[in-house]
Amino acid sequence: MSAVDHLFAATAFAGPMEQFEIVSIFPFGTENINLEFTNASLWMLISVLVASAFMFAATNKAQLVPGRMQSAAEMLYQFIANMLRDATGGEGMKFFPYIFTLFVFIFLCNLLGLLPTIPGVPHALHVFTPTSHIIVTFALAMVTFLLVIITGFYKQGFGFLKMFVPTVPLWLLPLITVIEVLSFLSRPISLSIRLFANMLAGHLILKLFAGFVVGLLAADGLFKAIAIIPLLGNVGVFMLEILVAFLQAYVFAMLSCIYLNDAVNEAHH
Amino acid sequence: MPEKDDLPSIDEYGERLDKARPGSVAEQLQARAALNQSTALGKGIRIASELLAALLLAGALGYGLDRLIGTLPLFMLIGLFLGFAAGILNVHRAMNETDASLAEGGEEE
Numbered sequence: 001m002s003a004v005d006h007l008f009a010a011t012a013f014a015g016p017m018e019q020f021e022i023v024s025i026f027p028f029g030t031e032n033i034n035l036e037f038t039n040a041s042l043w044m045l046i047s048v049l050v051a052s053a054f055m056f057a058a059t060n061k062a063q064l065v066p067g068r069m070q071s072a073a074e075m076l077y078q079f080i081a082n083m084l085r086d087a088t089g090g091e092g093m094k095f096f097p098y099i100f101t102l103f104v105f106i107f108l109c110n111l112l113g114l115l116p117t118i119p120g121v122p123h124a125l126h127v128f129t130p131t132s133h134i135i136v137t138f139a140l141a142m143v144t145f146l147l148v149i150i151t152g153f154y155k156q157g158f159g160f161l162k163m164f165v166p167t168v169p170l171w172l173l174p175l176i177t178v179i180e181v182l183s184f185l186s187r188p189i190s191l192s193i194r195l196f197a198n199m200l201a202g203h204l205i206l207k208l209f210a211g212f213v214v215g216l217l218a219a220d221g222l223f224k225a226i227a228i229i230p231l232l233g234n235v236g237v238f239m240l241e242i243l244v245a246f247l248q249a250y251v252f253a254m255l256s257c258i259y260l261n262d263a264v265n266e267a268h269h
Numbered sequence: 270m271p272e273k274d275d276l277p278s279i280d281e282y283g284e285r286l287d288k289a290r291p292g293s294v295a296e297q298l299q300a301r302a303a304l305n306q307s308t309a310l311g312k313g314i315r316i317a318s319e320l321l322a323a324l325l326l327a328g329a330l331g332y333g334l335d336r337l338i339g340t341l342p343l344f345m346l347i348g349l350f351l352g353f354a355a356g357i358l359n360v361h362r363a364m365n366e367t368d369a370s371l372a373e374g375g376e377e378e
Binding site: 193194201240244247251 | 308310314315317319321322323325326327351354355356358359
């Protein structure tokens with residue numbers, strides 16, 4: 001077998017969905033409650049550690065004229081602060097720590113998932129994207145959703161429910177209110193589907209294109225030359241994926257800000 | 270003082286710096302992000318998720334209600350219809366939000 005054949009055998013064994021498999025690293029928990037530490041937990045932990053390390057390093061020796069690291073951290077701070085201020089008009093700045101954490105965590109989960117896996121390491125240590133699992137994104141979306149509901153009732157009392165009653169003719173009101181409530185309840189679902197579907201689709205495309213390259217290299221003669229096309233395609237898709245990693249974190253945080261706006265400011269209809 | 274001629278005060282320097290850059294780095298990043306929100310796949314998934322979420326939720330709620338009181342297809346169908354309406358409302362809002370964020374944070378509704 002040639003080297004390419006070996007490569008092909010190895011990739012053919014690992015299908016495009018293999019990268020999303022959850023693998024237990026060490027088991028934990030009781031018979032009914034499974035709390036094991038998996039590769040998803042590992043990569044979420046790595047994201048948190050990377051974010052913490054970056055922020056600590058950047059603010060460790062803070063100076064009036066910032067260095068490179070400090071500039072990057074300040075830029076990030078300003079970016080999130082502006083986004084939140086634009087969406088909630090200063091009223092929601094109390095939620096800055098939450099939105100900042102949310103953005104950085106999602107962004108790093110997305111981005112670190114694009115790192116190449118070191119060949120030959122055990123399956124549990126393969127590079128993994130936690131945000132490509134809907135339960136992870138749904139949990140994040142539910143935190144935002146519950147935060148909006150609790151803040152809304154805390155700030156506005158039952159006046160919060162006014163957001164479900166737009167100004168429409170009286171005979172339409174029962175129907176529209178039901179639709180508004182359904183629309184509100186569907187927010188965490190659409191929020192989580194969006195992030196998860198983007199990450200899933202991106203990683204699938206990358207893997208499929210990579211599969212084409214290996215498949216074409218295993219073929220005879222002229223077909224080998226065609227392999228350059230999916231390879232170049234993959235380079236393009238990869239660059240797009242870096243953009244998507246940022247963009248989806250931005251969209252998630254941005255929509256969280258917009259939803260929080262409903263809670264802290266009374267709705268204008 | 271001779272230094273006054275060649276060394277501007279820190280305020281003057283700040284003004285010059287502000288004039289020189291077209292907008293803060295954060296603003297530029299934000300503008301770029303808003304522009305790029307229109308990657309075709311992203312936009313498609315956005316619309317699909319808004320529509321699908323409401324439909325799934327309302328359908329599931331109706332189905333659950335049916336299972337509770339044993340009127341199986343009735344509330345599920347009503348739920349699907351209402352969910353479709355809510356989904357359209359979601360898509361409408363989502364598109365408005367994108368437009369509003371492009372037109373510099375205009376207030377929606």
